[in-house]
Amino acid sequence: MSLFGDGLEKAVQKAFTRPAPKSAGAQMRYLVKQLGGTKAVAQLLRISQRTVERYVKDQIRKPRPDLATRMEREVKNRWQPQIRARAKAKAASTDGIVIDTRARLGYTAPIGSTDQDRIRHLTIALPPTYAARLFDAQDAGASERELQRIAAEALKDVYFQDGGRRAGSLEEVRFTDVEHLEFEL
Secondary structure, three states, X not given: OOHHHHHHHHHHHOOOOOOOOOOHHXXXXXXXXXXXXXXXXXXXXXXXXXXHHHHHOOOOOOOOHHHHHHHHHHHHHHOOHHHHHHHHHHHHHHHOEEEEEEEEEEEEOOXXXXXXXXXXXXXXXXXXXXXXXXXXXXXXXOOHHHHHHHHHHHHHHHHHOHHHOOOOOOOEEEEEEEEEXXXXX
16 A cells, blocks of 8 residues: 555545546446557456446446456546646645644754654645655656655655754654555645
8 A cells, every 4th residue: 555645646636626437337438438448448457358348338337346446546547637737736836735644753863852753743734846746756656665755855844944944953854654644735
């Protein structure tokens, strides 16, 4: 499970103006239209082409739980691409992104300061530059670790250093044991 990647995806999906198709037949018809044929959908979902055709004709209505999950994920990943792009662009240029997390945060600092890791619950508005970095990294296929590193860097700058007004000698923020993570555009 990709906590950071899924969290960013859910934040973008909140910008949708219409709900994605819910029924198995409607989802399958949407995927066939998007991918240009039943063969491509069958390969994507790892099922037979005949099974795809039966869903399209509503001959099968209830997919297996694992197939239902894959279908829903693929539909949501393709649903309203222009609105998705607009929401990302707005967050990356003007609005920024809000991160709400409960995680173990610590930092590396000079000797004499308390750098003990501890669980913190933070809700922080990150500037557009960090929203842009997170979305660009996600679009480039960055690992969960890389997304976590960018978020930790953002928290270091915005929360711990307050944009450079304090804790100037702070070197690195550790962001581990994530219990809760949610992004909001």
